[in-house]
Amino acid sequence: MGNSSSAPAGAAQARLVLFNLAIDSKLRGCDLVRLQVDDVCVGIQVRDRTTVIQKKTGRPVQFEITEQTRAKVRDWLPSIEARNEQYLFPSRFRGQPHLSPRQYARIVHAWVDSIGLDSSAYGTHSMRRTKAAQIYKRTGNLRAVQLLLGHTKLESTVRYLGIEVEDALSISEQVEL
Numbered sequence: 001m002g003n004s005s006s007a008p009a010g011a012a013q014a015r016l017v018l019f020n021l022a023i024d025s026k027l028r029g030c031d032l033v034r035l036q037v038d039d040v041c042v043g044i045q046v047r048d049r050t051t052v053i054q055k056k057t058g059r060p061v062q063f064e065i066t067e068q069t070r071a072k073v074r075d076w077l078p079s080i081e082a083r084n085e086q087y088l089f090p091s092r093f094r095g096q097p098h099l100s101p102r103q104y105a106r107i108v109h110a111w112v113d114s115i116g117l118d119s120s121a122y123g124t125h126s127m128r129r130t131k132a133a134q135i136y137k138r139t140g141n142l143r144a145v146q147l148l149l150g151h152t153k154l155e156s157t158v159r160y161l162g163i164e165v166e167d168a169l170s171i172s173e174q175v176e177l
Helices: 009-025 067-082 101-114 124-139 142-149 154-161 165-173
Strands: 049-053 060-064
Touching: 009 060, 009 067, 009 101, 009 124, 060 142, 101 124, 124 142, 124 154, 142 154
Parallel strands: none
Antiparallel strands: 049 060
């Protein structure tokens, strides 16, 4: 799965589903590539929300699947079902059941390059952090972000988002009693 301009239509479609689910789910790359069809679908219906068990922590994490992403998954499903695969992102290699985290990282770097950014500044964790950072920026609700990322400690979420004392003071100044 190299350059998207030279990739077959099915590969481009898979990448779009991968990109959308990466943003929606806020999952680590190792969990994203291991998503199974049953994780996001009930029969032929794509779920609005789902729960997966994180590999790193063994803890469940829930996420929404936006309408845009559900539409892309619905479009992608016939490609998966035609091969009778259980993984949403099956590997092209016989010895591997699903896309590897390393291949996912290559895809992310190719996306970043394709929009003219420095790919060394971004990676798979950028995809995990994107929506979480936007939720925090819009709401200031650290607890919500903590739950969405599946962090056990609020301090981990603070470090993860790179929140500084200045950020906290800025939020505080917006609240008048």
